Every structure is written in C-alpha cells, then in structure tokens.
Amino acid sequence: MKKEKTSQIKQxxxxxxxxxxxxxxxxSPIVSTLLTNDxxxxxxxxxxxxxxxxxxxxxxxxxIEFEVCAAVDSWxxxxxxxxxxRLGQDARYAxxxxxxxPENSLKMASSQFWDRQIIxxxxxxxxxxxxxxxxxxxxxxxxxLESCYELELTEAINVGDRAEAWLLNQQITSLQWDGSRYVxxxxxxxVGMQVVQFERADSLETLPLTVVTAxxxxxxxxxxxxx
Numbered sequence: 001m002k003k004e005k006t007s008q009i010k011q012x013x014x015x016x017x018x019x020x021x022x023x024x025x026x027x028s029p030i031v032s033t034l035l036t037n038d039x040x041x042x043x044x045x046x047x048x049x050x051x052x053x054x055x056x057x058x059x060x061x062x063x064i065e066f067e068v069c070a071a072v073d074s075w076x077x078x079x080x081x082x083x084x085x086r087l088g089q090d091a092r093y094a095x096x097x098x099x100x101x102p103e104n105s106l107k108m109a110s111s112q113f114w115d116r117q118i119i120x121x122x123x124x125x126x127x128x129x130x131x132x133x134x135x136x137x138x139x140x141x142x143x144x145l146e147s148c149y150e151l152e153l154t155e156a157i158n159v160g161d162r163a164e165a166w167l168l169n170q171q172i173t174s175l176q177w178d179g180s181r182y183v184x185x186x187x188x189x190x191v192g193m194q195v196v197q198f199e200r201a202d203s204l205e206t207l208p209l210t211v212v213t214a215x216x217x218x219x220x221x222x223x224x225x226x227x
Contacts, residue, residue: 061176061183062201068172069148070195077137077168083114086139093134110135116222118186120207121164124154128226136168138193148195160200163207167194170211170219177201181208186219 078086087093087110097110113119113136121129129149133142148164156162163182170186171194177183182201202208211219 061178064175064177064182064198064201066172066175066196066198068194069153069197070145071193072141072144073192075138075141075168075193076191077114078140083137087134090134112222113224116220117168117170118184118209118211118219118221119166119168119224120209120221121157121166121224122160122205122207123225124149124157124164125226129224131226132166132224136166138166138168141193145195148197153197157197160203162197163200163209165196165209165211165221166224167196169193172196173214181210184209184211185214186211187214 087097093110113132116136119132119136130142133139133145138145153162157164165184167186169189169192171189171192172184172186174185175182175196175198182198184196200207206223209221211221213219
C-alpha cells in the first residue's frame with residue numbers, strides 16, 4: 001500500500017509539472033529544476049558534438065602520393081658573399097639588387113627566396129624557374145634538377161594537374177589533402193634539398209599548401225610562381 005501511494009504521488013507530481021510546462025508557468029521550482037537539467041543535458045550534447053574528432057579528421061583526410069624527382073642530400077645554401085658574387089656576374093641582377101627602390105620586384109623576390117625553406121609552384125617556364133633557382137641559392141646544383149622538368153611533367157604543371165614544392169633543409173615525410181588544403185609534414189635537416197611533385201586534388205589558382213613539422217610547428221611557404 002505504501003509503494004502504491006508513493007507511485008501515485010510521483011505520477012501526480014509529473015502531471016503537475018507537465019501542466020505547468022503546457023501553460024507556460026515555468027516559475028515553479030519543480031519545473032525550473034526539470035528545465036535546467038534538460039538544458040544542461042542538451043548543452044553537454046552540443047559541446048561534445050562540436051569538438052573535432054581526431055578519428056574523423058584522419059578518416060576525412062586523403063593521402064596524396066608524391067614523387068621526389070630530385071634530391072641532393074649534400075646541398076648547402078651558399079654563403080651570402082658567394083651568392084652576391086654569383087648574382088653580381090649578371091648585369092640584370094647586379095643593377096636590380098643594388099638599387100634602392102622598395103618596390104623592386106626582383107629585389108623583393110631575392111629576399112623572399114633566400115629566407116624560405118619551402119617554395120611552391122603551380123606554373124612552369126624555363127626563365128620563370130631559373131629566377132628562383134638563382135635567387136634561392138640552388139644554382140650550385142641546377143643540373144641535378146633537370147629530371148623534374150621533362151615535357152610531360154611541365155605540361156601537367158601548367159594545366160593545373162600537378163604541383164611542385166622545393167624543400168630546402170627539409171625532408172618530406174607525408175602529404176595529405178583534408179578537403180580544403182594540402183598538409184605536408186616535413187623533418188628539418190642541416191643539409192640537403194628535395195624537389196617534390198604531386199597530382200593536384202584542387203583546382204585553385206593559388207596552391208593551398210600548409211607545411212608543418214611532426215610536432216605541428218608551421219613552416220612558412222613562399223610561392224615561386226613569377227608574378
């Protein structure tokens with residue numbers, strides 16, 4: 001009998017709470033408690049569902065195959081004096097780099113290529129490739145890069161099917177496409193360089209490439225496409 005009365009009291013309490021909710025009377029302590037608990041449950045559910053799931057991220061990422069078409073493990077960037085001597089032998093470089101014009105594109109490009117460890121390309125042209133080679137210090141090994149520029153490969157780059165990246169004092173370990181950008185993971189090395197090419201999964205004018213180390217440290221990328 002005692003259990004039946006307790007059950008009836010619970011049912012009456014639930015009915016009263018339901019009535020208050022139906023007529024909009026939410027000032028009751030009983031109803032407020034019910035609504036608060038329900039709201040907290042919904043908020044917790046929303047918070048959990050909004051957190052990125054590492055498993056989902058890994059599942060959504062597409063592994064991109066890549067080719068290291070040139071690698072020179074012994075390459076070292078020339079000294080600044082060696083670089084200045086090399087560029088000074090070309091009248092065009094000598095004049096541009098000695099000028100004081102802040103908007104000098106060749107001078108800005110020289111500074112950009114000299115300081116970067118990752119240079120990306122979505123276009124190819126012989127003269128347009130020689131500028132970054134000279135300005136980055138890769139002129140010391142330019143003959144060893146020729147295998148990357150066979151006709152079939154350069155045509156694929158120019159029509160947007162293939163992309164290229166130079167890794168200076170870095171080595172590639174993996175490459176993925178996450179749906180909006182390429183994520184290249186690299187490992188720093190004291191000497192050496194690589195030329196990496198891969199088929200593109202995007203159709204953008206500018207290559208959406210992000211480069212990070214295994215620990216997640218970003219590595220700045222410079223575009224080598226001649227402006």
